[in-house]
Amino acid sequence: MSERSRDWLAQAERDLMKAELDYEHGFYEWASFTAQQSAEKALKALYQSLNMSVRGHSIVKLLQGLTEIFNIDEDLIHSGRILDRYYIEARYPNGFPEGYPAEFFDRDIAREAIDAAQKILRFVRDKMG
Numbered sequence: 001m002s003e004r005s006r007d008w009l010a011q012a013e014r015d016l017m018k019a020e021l022d023y024e025h026g027f028y029e030w031a032s033f034t035a036q037q038s039a040e041k042a043l044k045a046l047y048q049s050l051n052m053s054v055r056g057h058s059i060v061k062l063l064q065g066l067t068e069i070f071n072i073d074e075d076l077i078h079s080g081r082i083l084d085r086y087y088i089e090a091r092y093p094n095g096f097p098e099g100y101p102a103e104f105f106d107r108d109i110a111r112e113a114i115d116a117a118q119k120i121l122r123f124v125r126d127k128m129g
Contacts, residue, residue, distance in 0.1 A: 008045030009128065012038045012121060019114050028105035033090035035110075035117035036083040042117075042124040049128050059083045059120065076123055079116035086113055 015038035022031035036059065043062040047054040054065060059080035063072050089095030089104070096104055 003048060003051070005045040005049035005128065008041050008048060009124065012040075012042035012045060012124070015041060016114070016117055016121060019110075019117065023107070023110045023114060027102075028107060028110035029086075029090040029101040031110035032086040032105055032113040035113040036086045036090070039080070039083050039117045039120040042121045046124045046127055057087050063120075070127060072123075076119060079119045082112055082116040083120075 015034050019031045019034040019038060022028070022034060039059050040057055040062065043059065043066075044054060046066070047062070050069065052065075054062060056062065060077060063077055063080050066072060090101050093100045095101065
């Protein structure tokens with residue numbers, strides 16, 4: 001299989017741009033989910049650049065899998081925790097007792113998600129060079 005880490009990173013960057021657009025237009029649940037997707041793809045790019053195989057969607061677990069190679073501080077793990085909350089809840093009504101996702105997301109939540117994704121992308125860019 002060919003090494004495609006740069007493709008994964010390019011899509012992660014594009015997902016982050018889309019999260020910002022969703023934020024600007026008030027689609028806060030989608031901004032939060034797309035920020036999670038951006039961080040997930042960026043971390044998978046890093047794994048691929050290291051010739052490591054990985055599966056799963058948890059940002060925290062993806063970060064923890066890199067702790068033997070890199071110094072990953074608690075702040076970065078916290079960013080992963082923020083983003084892991086939005087993998088399902090931002091998309092599906094059954095993530096809440098009633099209502100639909102758009103009712104539970106606002107500017108502050110979406111901004112927190114985008115900021116967390118930006119931290120993870122900076123980490124990945126730094127490690128990939």
